[in-house]
Amino acid sequence: DQQVKQNSPSLSVQEGRISILNCDYTNSMFDYFLWYKKYPAEGPTFLISISSIKDKNEDGRFTVFLNKSAKHLSLHIVPSQPGDSAVYFCAALVKTSYDKVIFGPGTSLSVIP
């Protein structure tokens, strides 16, 4: 069941440059999309979300873009910092009462100093 896909298992970016993490989904019923960051030996940490009725949401260095017609979203981090090195999970949910979140497989980002 691959409702949320992240086709790049890893990504390396130079410090100061832009990191672009991509995500595709198959379920057109998703109402919200979220990005989580995960360091080793820690739980995922919520970063940013976007409603399906919007096409962009920005929070500091993080911007998420949504293209509903293509069922594609991306997370932009600019400028990238070494502390951003982590696994990034794209996630999605249908706005039921209980908000079950479906995660993608993750992309491991390495920001090189």
Add this chain to the structure above:
Amino acid sequence: EPEVTQTPSHQVTQMGQEVILRCVPISNHLYFYWYRQILGQKVEFLVSFYNNEISEKSEIFDDQFSVERPDGSNFTLKIRSTKLEDSAMYFCASTGGVPANYGYTFGSGTRLTVV
């Protein structure tokens, strides 16, 4: 900043044994969840819990699994008879409002190793 606390951080158990994974969600949160991540695989939903009952569960959450909120602060996941394939990181999460806006707050996880 409030945290979700999970204990133990690592549990090793023999196949067929019962295990209880413990979680203390953030005190004013209302929705509680268990997720797991098998090594190298994605984070998978197991169960959600609201108003003292299971609100939704995945096909992974079979009769061997149960959850409980025994005393208003702890939230436990019990596996009655562990199998080798239950080895994974188990994450507890909670939220007080709409996860779409605030996301979940996850604990640091319990690594369960079944031998």
